[in-house]
Amino acid sequence: MQFNVPLSEWTTHAALSKWIEETILQCQPARVHLCVGSNEEVDQIAAQMVEAGILVPLAKRPGSYWCHSHPDDVARVEESTFICSEKKEDAGPTNNWKEPSEMKQHLKSLFAGCMQGRTLYVIPYCMGPLGSPLSRVGIEITDSPYVVINMHKMTRMGRQALDQLKNDPFIPGLHSVGVPLKEGQQDEPWPCNPKQRVIAHFPEEKSIFSFGSGYGGNALLGKKCFALRIASAMAREQGWLAEHMLILGLTNPEGVKKYIAAAFPSACGKTNLAMIMPSLPGWKAECVGDDIAWMHIGKDGRLYAINPEAGFFGVAPGTSMKTNPMAMRTIEKNSIFTNTALSDGDVWWEGIGSEPPEALTSWLGTPWDGKSPAAHPNSRFTVPMTQCPIYDPAAEDPEGVPISAILFGGRRHNVMPLVTEALSWNHGVFLGASLSSETTAAAKGEIGKLRHDPFAMLPFCGYNMGDYFAHWIDIGKHTSASKLPRIYSVNWYRKDAEGKYIWPGFGENARVLKWIFERASDKAPATTTPIGQIPPQEALDLSGLQTDYDSLFSIDKDNWKKELQDLKEYFQRFGTHFPKELARELHHLEERLK
Ligand code: GTP
Ligand code: SPV
Numbered sequence: 001m002q003f004n005v006p007l008s009e010w011t012t013h014a015a016l017s018k019w020i021e022e023t024i025l026q027c028q029p030a031r032v033h034l035c036v037g038s039n040e041e042v043d044q045i046a047a048q049m050v051e052a053g054i055l056v057p058l059a060k061r062p063g064s065y066w067c068h069s070h071p072d073d074v075a076r077v078e079e080s081t082f083i084c085s086e087k088k089e090d091a092g093p094t095n096n097w098k099e100p101s102e103m104k105q106h107l108k109s110l111f112a113g114c115m116q117g118r119t120l121y122v123i124p125y126c127m128g129p130l131g132s133p134l135s136r137v138g139i140e141i142t143d144s145p146y147v148v149i150n151m152h153k154m155t156r157m158g159r160q161a162l163d164q165l166k167n168d169p170f171i172p173g174l175h176s177v178g179v180p181l182k183e184g185q186q187d188e189p190w191p192c193n194p195k196q197r198v199i200a201h202f203p204e205e206k207s208i209f210s211f212g213s214g215y216g217g218n219a220l221l222g223k224k225c226f227a228l229r230i231a232s233a234m235a236r237e238q239g240w241l242a243e244h245m246l247i248l249g250l251t252n253p254e255g256v257k258k259y260i261a262a263a264f265p266s267a268c269g270k271t272n273l274a275m276i277m278p279s280l281p282g283w284k285a286e287c288v289g290d291d292i293a294w295m296h297i298g299k300d301g302r303l304y305a306i307n308p309e310a311g312f313f314g315v316a317p318g319t320s321m322k323t324n325p326m327a328m329r330t331i332e333k334n335s336i337f338t339n340t341a342l343s344d345g346d347v348w349w350e351g352i353g354s355e356p357p358e359a360l361t362s363w364l365g366t367p368w369d370g371k372s373p374a375a376h377p378n379s380r381f382t383v384p385m386t387q388c389p390i391y392d393p394a395a396e397d398p399e400g401v402p403i404s405a406i407l408f409g410g411r412r413h414n415v416m417p418l419v420t421e422a423l424s425w426n427h428g429v430f431l432g433a434s435l436s437s438e439t440t441a442a443a444k445g446e447i448g449k450l451r452h453d454p455f456a457m458l459p460f461c462g463y464n465m466g467d468y469f470a471h472w473i474d475i476g477k478h479t480s481a482s483k484l485p486r487i488y489s490v491n492w493y494r495k496d497a498e499g500k501y502i503w504p505g506f507g508e509n510a511r512v513l514k515w516i517f518e519r520a521s522d523k524a525p526a527t528t529t530p531i532g533q534i535p536p537q538e539a540l541d542l543s544g545l546q547t548d549y550d551s552l553f554s555i556d557k558d559n560w561k562k563e564l565q566d567l568k569e570y571f572q573r574f575g576t577h578f579p580k581e582l583a584r585e586l587h588h589l590e591e592r593l594k
């Protein structure tokens with residue numbers, strides 16, 4: 001077997017060496033590349049991909065590339081994602097489950113010889129700041145060079161991760177695109193195996209296997225597979241939280257800074273809020289993370305968050321200098337664009353803020369027809385976080401940042417008001433558990449369909465969601481109520497009778513953040529309604545906006561009674577795993593709505 005460096009020189013970690021050797025025997029690659037994580041290393045891999053016609057360098061964005069995927073491999077595949085706990089009950093009613101030994105048997109046959117003709121890459125990566133006691137190390141073995149160059153931007157990868165690991169246990173993740181190459185067989189530009197796709201998690205053993213997809217969260221195993229599904233199971237055992245949340249620092253005109261975390265389902269606005277340019281004069285936001293937060297109670301009893309990632313894998317369509325200027329500046333260089341459209345030396349997408357250029361290659365790699373979307377709705381950019389002009393230096397703080405408020409929000413064209421404050425921690429947990437949202441292109445399947453997505457974790461919770469609710473209730477008992485962040489429900493997506501968004505969103509969301517910030521300083525009033533506290537008209541700055549307060553905050557009792565009925569039915573699915581504290585919150589809501 002041909003290695004770029006001898007295994008024994010690369011690591012002395014016995015369990016790691018053994019796993020690599022076993023995997024080589026199982027997957028039968030043609031070559032092995034042990035990643036060190038240097039820029040030269042990834043530049044070389046990228047150059048080979050350019051040579052092979054997989055990546056197109058972008059003359060107008062230094063160090064950047066465009067590529068497009070197979071049309072059947074464009075988003076997360078929830079129907080092929082499994083939680084393989086020993087007991088089905090431990091996966092719960094919201095996850096697909098397979099008995100572990102049965103799944104292992106199936107994986108064994110899938111992975112046998114699956115890397116023939118390809119290079120097997122070993123990627124050590126650290127989730128979280130280097131040197132942080134809260135960080136965790138994973139090792140991904142993959143046959144996709146695309147995964148290597150993306151992991152280099154998304155995580156602290158290579159030598160530095162091995163140094164962090166020392167001789168400790170790691171989270172193994174085995175990934176293959178699932179297309180072995182016979183002697184002399186020409187490779188495809190985006191090899192994948194949609195028919196045999198499976199993304200399997202073993203939360204007890206804490207391992208990950210992903211087969212058949214090369215796209216995003218299916219293939220970059222540090223992200224959803226480790227930092228959410230496996231990490232949520234670890235967090236439950238160890239008394240912390242692994243969440244689908246952005247983290248942002250907000251500084252008011254007086255120079256006081258507070259941190260806010262927010263959970264919105266996929267493609268519902270985390271990246272945009274994480275990099276917000278507040279429309280209100282004197283307010284400043286800084287970005288700690290845009291997708292995942294690991295949170296724990298600190299020594300002072302407050303909730304602290306780190307961002308386990310080192311990069312953004314952000315939705316391209318809709319990103320413009322008007323909606324998200326900080327993202328636009330972040331992606332001026334050293335970025336990978338997947339499934340956007342390609343113009344002369346640059347990229348283009350719907351909502352970028354300019355007319356489509358004359359000659360445009362669509363995300364399918366063919367001349368754009370001018371009718372169907374030029375960029376896939378789930379096309380994305382990959383870029384290191386450090387390039388963000390408002391990257392918060394505290395994002396590297398090994399202890400994390402103290403969280404003053406937690407937001408839950410989804411796409412709801414009606415029912416949910418612009419913002420509601422929870423009456424207590426347990427009521428806040430109830431708001432998180434009650435989250436529903438209209439589906440987006442981030443996952444395969446129908447778009448715009450309302451579904452329950454508790455805590456924006458429906459596709460990402462690695463254990464029984466009822467137990468997850470109970471874990472959140474439990475966290476609230478580990479410190480005093482005054483130290484816990486207040487919890488909010490927000491909705492940027494209410495529509496009028498014509499189907500147009502009522503709320504301008506983006507930078508204007510700062511108006512809502514301002515009220516939340518001032519609530520955290522006990523400086524803003526609130527009005528109590530049956531569903532929670534809302535800002536009274538005078539406490540929310542709507543000056544200069546076309547929208548009126550009532551259209552944003554009206555609470556339709558009939559709609560809410562339907563919402564309540566639906567929640568009652570939904571929560572029954574969790575049976576005895578549904579915490580009594582949330583049953584009590586449901587009952588209180590019913591009483592208040594009478
Ligand atoms: P994932 O990366 O899939 O987890 O998504 P995300 O939550 O980070 O979503 P993102 O911020 O990328 O937003 C997804 C889409 O929603 C983009 O097309 C945005 O332009 C749009 N969007 C974001 N914020 C707002 C908002 O405040 N109002 C409106 N109307 N659209 C928004
Ligand atoms: C999401 O779907 O929530 C994402 C994109 O953040 S992916 O990494 O592909 O899961």
Ligand code: MN
Pocket residue numbers: 244265266267291
């Ligand atoms: Mn996400």
